[in-house]
Amino acid sequence: MSNGQALIVPVNGLNTHAWVRGQGRPLVIVPGLGCASWMYVRLARELARERRVFVYDPPGHGASEGRPDYPVCISHLTDHLAAWLEVMDLGAVPLLGHSLGGEVVIDVAARYPALVSGLIACAPTGIPENPSVRMQLLRLMRDLPRERPGLLGPGLRAYTRSGARRMLRLARDQEVHMTGPLLGRVRVPTLLLDGRSDPVIRSWTVRRIQQDLPDAVVCQIPGAPHALTDTHPRAVAGFTLEFLREEGL
Incomplete structure (x- = not known):
């Protein structure tokens, strides 16, 4: 990631990587399923105009170490992120999660509230009504032509690094892992971002999450597909940034 600095720290015996760029108050980006820090360069560049941005690689993703048996469920991702935040000693920090990363940051806010000051969930997964893994894969195939061609190479590299077996096990865990019951425990300001051209996470999904987070703010981005963090980084x-300023975070 150009104009950034690689930071590697041990977390629960695994070397965990993040790219850091910018100055100011911290903000952590949490990638989606199989994704890696290098897929969020365009967003990090925009956010770094006002914030010190940490683009975290979950274990077994990007440049972070994993094990064959770890992570294989969403609670592994949640607990590792919480442990990394404690090691980094950032205090209560805003978390921006994309797709499965949105589900993970909601989990962290519910289960480790002292570590989180605010949430930004972009096209978040995590409700019981999410479709089967097969249907999600079909929706991803529909989404691919809508994405920026320049993301294809970095995306394939990230998915190869994570591995099909790990990604499938994490995706299957979504069918039993329900963020819904945890939403009522979230006590921090929350922004939900909805890509209006996203066939993977439909607008009704975002509205369904908001039902259990009545104080959450929903913003829609016209024309944005599932990887809205890459296609519409300025939006x-x-x-x-406007949300964080208004909330004093």
Whole structure:
């Protein structure tokens, strides 16, 4: 990631990587399923105009170490992120999660509230009504032509690094892992970002999450597909920075 600095720290015996760029108050980006820090360069560049941005690689993703048996469920991702935040000693920090990363940051806010000051969930997964893994894969195939061609190479590299077996096990865990019951325990300001051209996470999904987070703010981005953090980085950053300023975070 150009104009950034690689930071590697041990967390529960695994070397955990993040790219850091910018100055100011911290903000952590949490990638989606199989994704890696290098897929969020465009968003990090925009956010770093006002914030010190940490683009975290979950274990077994990007440049972070994993094990064959770890992570294989969403609670592994949640607990590791919480442990990394404690090691980094950032205090209560805003978290921006994309797709499965949105589900993970909601989990962290519910289960480790002292570590989180605010949430930005972009096209978040995590409700019981999410479709089967097969249907999600079909929706992803529909989404691919809508994405920026320049993301294909970095995306394939990230998915190869994570591995099909790990990604499938994490995706299957979504069918039993329900963020819904945890939403009532979230006590921090929350922004939900909805890509209006996203066939993977439909607008009704975002509205369904908001039902259990009545104080959450929903912003829609016209024309944005599932990887809205890459195709519409200025819009995502603009909504995020405005939200953080208004909430004093």
